[in-house]
Amino acid sequence: MSSILVFCSVQDGRIKRSSLEAMSRARDVAAASGSSLQAVVLGSSASGLAGEAMKYGAGTVFTVSDPILDAHLNAPVIAALKSVIDHAQPRLVVAASTEAVKDVLGALAVRCDAAVLPDVASFDVSGSTVSCERPVMAAKKLAATSTDHSLVFVSVRSGSYEATEAPVSGTEEAITFSFDADTLGLTLREVVQTAGDTVDLSEANVVVAAGRGVRDEEGRALVQELADITGAAIGASRAVVETGLFPATAQIGQTGKVVSPDLYFAVGISGAIQHVAGMVNSRIIVAINKDADAPIFDVATYGLVGDCFKILPLLNAELKRAMA
Ligand SMILES: Cc1cc2nc3c(=O)[nH]c(=O)nc-3n(C[C@H](O)[C@H](O)[C@H](O)COP(=O)(O)OP(=O)(O)OC[C@H]3O[C@@H](n4cnc5c(N)ncnc54)[C@H](O)[C@@H]3O)c2cc1C
Structure with missing residues (x-):
């Protein structure tokens, strides 16, 4: 029986939500195509996370616990994944489309002679064909792509599927792996963390995003207050980054x-396609904009037409009262 192998990205000692979403879809595809579902976890916490992967349906969890994998350096990650793929011989390898995965996917595919379907919004297997839909042209269109290659890698956009548990009593298989750090040719001196106790944007359940309408420090403080109340990560349009x-x-x-929270506040953002491409998968979108014709209202679930400097103080006060 062929297998589908899911690469579980780890952050802060947990499997990323986007990986669990990809695993949930891979589980359904495996069931429909008569394949087994396997997972791979890398890093010193790998063994402790095998149970989490089984909770989402992985019958076999390959763990590679070498601490050199904790730093997400591409060369050891590629070598470790290649070892697991050579050992497990899957038909399909599925991963969340994280920045780290984007960094290694091409090189890994060359080493394994695999076809790659990157950054997909959906995927399926039918017979020997793996098919997918990929957002293209700033997510304005979906391109249908398929391949019959014997080994296929698929990376899945976060928010494309829901992470749902389906526990199995699986087995963990530790993979022997060694990597000569002297061959790296680079030294990791420091991992710089974002200052403060911030919520990770790409994994957040709630995002408060600010655009040019937020204008200044006063607006930024109002956005920060809304984020604090709702436990949100803060995002921004390119205009206010510039x-x-x-x-x-x-x-x-x-x-x-690219974010896909349950709740996305777009404050003073016009809704240019280049911005919408990164947030259109959000479940509920609340747009605050003084221009009733702003394109952001085309994708919004709820729209508040008005000045954000008047709306945010009222909204923040009301949310505080409701959540007290
Ligand atoms: C190749 C390329 C890549 C790009 N990539 C990105 C990207 O990744 N992300 C991105 O965001 N952009 C990107 N852009 C830029 C994009 O085209 C837009 O210029 C940008 O998103 C606009 O940001 P904005 O909505 O904050 O500003 P604006 O378009 O200027 O909109 C500001 C909005 O705020 C509203 N407003 C003003 N004052 C208030 C107020 N007091 N209360 C409420 N509403 C108010 C206005 O009505 C308006 O709708 C890219 C552009 C190019 C060409």
Whole structure:
């Protein structure tokens, strides 16, 4: 029986939500195509996370616990994944489309002679064909792509599927792996963390995103207050990243991050296609904009037409009262 292998990305000692979403879809595809579902977890916490992967349906969890994998350096990650793929011989390898996965996918595919379907919004298997839909042209269109290659890698956009548990009593298989750090040719000196106790944007359940309408420090403070009340991560349009009001790491869109929270507040954002490409998969979108014709209202679930400097103080006060 062929197998589907899911690469579980780990962050802060947990399997990323986007990986669990990809695994939930892979589980359904495996069931429909008569394949077994396997997972791979890398890093010193791998063994402790095998149970989490089984909770989402992985019958076999391959773990590679070498601490050199904790730093997400591409060369050891590629070598470890290649070892697991050579060992498990899957038909299909599925991963969440994270920045780290984007970094290794091409090189890994070359080493394994695999076809790649990157950054897909959906995928399926029918007979020997793996098919997918990929957002293209700033997510304005979906391109249908398929391949009959014997080994296929698929990376899945976060928010494309829901993460649902389906526990199995699986087995963990530790893979022997060694990597000569001297061959790296680079030294990791420091991992720089974002200052403060911030919520990770690409994994957040709630995002408050600010655009040019937020204008200045006063607006930024109102956005921060809404984020604090709702436990949200803060995002931004490119316009306010370019003015320096928000850091580049907050940019959402075609050339920024792709997010898919349950709730997305777009404050003073016009809704240019390059921005919408990064947030259109959000479940509920609340747009606040003083221009009733702003394109953001075309994708919004709820729209508040008005000045955000008047709306946000009222909204924040009401939310505080309701959540007290
Ligand atoms: C190749 C390329 C890549 C790009 N990549 C990205 C990307 O990744 N992410 C991204 O965001 N952009 C990207 N852009 C830029 C994009 O085209 C837009 O210019 C940008 O998204 C606009 O940001 P904005 O909505 O904040 O500003 P604007 O378009 O200027 O809109 C501001 C909005 O705020 C409203 N407003 C003003 N004052 C108030 C107020 N007091 N209260 C309420 N509403 C108010 C206005 O009505 C308006 O709708 C890219 C562009 C190109 C060409």
